[in-house]
Each structure stands twice: as C-alpha cells, then as structure tokens.
Amino acid sequence: MKSLVQSGDPLHHQTFIRTPRRRKHNFVLRLTSMIDIFTILLIFLLKNFTAEGQILTTADDLTLPVSSAINPPSTTSIVTITKEWILVDGKPLEALKRAASDKALLLNNLFEDLKAKRILTESAANLDNRMAFRGEITIQGDEEIPFEILKRVMYTCGQVGYNNILLAVASEPQ
Amino acid sequence: MPSAAQSEPVEASDDLKELTLLVLSISDEGFQIRTSEQDYPKILKKSGEFDFDGLSVRLSDLKKRYPKLSDVVISPDSKIKYQIIVRVLDSCREVGFPNFSISG
Numbered sequence: 103m104k105s106l107v108q109s110g111d112p113l114h115h116q117t118f119i120r121t122p123r124r125r126k127h128n129f130v131l132r133l134t135s136m137i138d139i140f141t142i143l144l145i146f147l148l149k150n151f152t153a154e155g156q157i158l159t160t161a162d163d164l165t166l167p168v169s170s171a172i173n174p175p176s177t178t179s180i181v182t183i184t185k186e187w188i189l190v191d192g193k194p195l196e197a198l199k200r201a202a203s204d205k206a207l208l209l210n211n212l213f214e215d216l217k218a219k220r221i222l223t224e225s226a227a228n229l230d231n232r233m234a235f236r237g238e239i240t241i242q243g244d245e246e247i248p249f250e251i252l253k254r255v256m257y258t259c260g261q262v263g264y265n266n267i268l269l270a271v272a273s274e275p276q
Numbered sequence: 277m278p279s280a281a282q283s284e285p286v287e288a289s290d291d292l293k294e295l296t297l298l299v300l301s302i303s304d305e306g307f308q309i310r311t312s313e314q315d316y317p318k319i320l321k322k323s324g325e326f327d328f329d330g331l332s333v334r335l336s337d338l339k340k341r342y343p344k345l346s347d348v349v350i351s352p353d354s355k356i357k358y359q360i361i362v363r364v365l366d367s368c369r370e371v372g373f374p375n376f377s378i379s380g
Binding site for chain 2: 171
C-alpha cells in the first residue's frame with residue numbers, strides 16, 4: 103500500500119485517502135427504525151415461545167421419530183423414554199434396562215408416580231372444574247426404543263387411568 | 277384385487293362394511309393386513325427396508341372398499357422400533373384411517 107501512495111500519481115493518492123475517512127463523521131444511528139425492528143422481533147419470539155409450551159424441552163439423548171402429523175402439542179404430563187431412562191415430567195423413575203428385563207407388564211415406579219399425579223389433579227378438580235382429570239398424557243419416546251418398552255409404558259399409563267395417550271413426534275423437515 | 281363382497285346383496289355388504297375389523301401387524305418380515313373377512317398377502321420388506329409405499333397402496337384400496345371404516349388396530353412385534361410404528365400411523369392417517377389403537 104505504501105508504494106501506491108508514494109507513487110507520485112496525484113489522482114491515485116487522493117482517492118485512496120479521502121473517501122473512507124469522511125463518511126465516518128456523517129454516520130447517525132437511526133434509532134426509530136431500529137426500535138421498530140426489535141419490537142417486531144420481540145413480539146414474534148414471544149408468540150412462538152408461548153405457543154410451543156413445555157413440550158419443546160427434550161433431553162440430549164432423545165431423538166423424536168419424524169412424522170407428518172400437524173396437531174399442536176397440548177400441555178399434559180409428559181412421560182419421556184430416552185435410550186437409558188423413563189422419566190415423568192423430567193424426573194427419572196426407571197432405568198430402561200431394568201424395565202426391559204422385568205417380566206411383569208406393569209412398571210411399578212412409573213405406576214406409583216402417575217397415581218400420585220392423578221390424585222393431585224383430581225383434588226385440584228374439586229376446587230375448579232376446568233382442572234378436571236381428562237386422562238391425557240403425552241409420551242415422548244426416542245425413535246430407537248423397541249415396541250416392548252412402549253407397550254409397557256402405555257399399559258402402565260392405562261392402568262392408572264391415563265387412557266388418552268398422545269405420542270410426541272418431530273415434524274417432517276420441509 | 278379379488279373382491280368377494282361384490283356378489284353379495286347390497287344391504288348385507290353395507291352392514292359388513294361397518295362391522296369390519298382391520299388389523300395391521302408389523303413383524304420383522306414386513307406388514308400384514310387382516311380384516312374380519314379375509315387375510316391379505318404380506319407386504320414384505322424391500323432390500324431390508326419396510327415398504328411404506330406398498331402399505332399405502334394396500335390401505336387406500338381397503339379404504340375404497342370400506343369407505344365407512346376409520347378404525348385400525350395396529351399390532352407390532354416387540355422388537356419393532358418406535359420410528360417404524362409412527363410411520364405406520366402416519367400412513368394410516370394419510371389414507372383415511374384416523375382412529376388407531378395399538379395392541380401388544
């Protein structure tokens with residue numbers, strides 16, 4: 103660059119130094135339009151956030167199966183089946199290995215926890231009818247889990263009275 | 277596809293169409309569909325993958341034959357993966373059987 107300035111060519115010399123410097127002083131931050139943009143962004147994010155609800159939170163070792171279903175998820179208790187654990191609302195209850203080796207169809211820990219949840223919901227229903235027990239539960243299973251495990255979880259849910267089982271899936275990539 | 281129902285009187289077959297039970301079993305070999313009237317040939321895996329296109333074709337044929345039927349019982353083997361089950365549910369729903377139950 104130095105050789106260019108010292109080249110003795112006056113035209114070259116001037117254009118090189120001038121243009122970038124002057125612009126700097128003229129620069130004004132246009133706050134009004136920026137606030138507009140950020141407000142729109144904020145509203146957009148807030149709307150997205152509340153619509154998705156709690157179901158968005160998935161564990162690291164969980165890949166939901168892909169499906170073309172488009173029904174939005176509803177807010178219910180969630181049974182999560184990862185490759186290693188069975189969890190209810192994020193609380194680990196049963197190791198998958200133990201659940202698979204067990205002869206009985208009923209998963210005891212899961213059964214006890216869901217029963218406690220049902221009793222809780224029903225006592226809330228006494229206070230307000232809108233909280234009534236509808237027997238809805240969401241199962242969030244890893245795509246790799248065998249039907250054997252799914253069957254046991256579904257059976258256990260059914261035994262407690264959660265007969266309305268929703269299966270959480272990932273939507274197809276467009 | 278052979279259809280035995282065509283020769284029967286209209287009213288009787290109409291009743292049948294409402295009462296038909298559709299069972300779809302998934303095994304390691306592929307899919308098999310049974311109704312209370314007849315068993316359909318197995319839809320075998322193609323080069324190690326489940327043949328979902330074949331299943332969709334078969335299901336839409338059944339839907340044409342039993343337009344009122346919307347229930348299907350799905351009975352997978354214990355080793356079948358969850359992803360396969362969900363894809364089968366998708367196929368059923370897309371063809372027009374939105375009410376499925378899963379039996380073990």
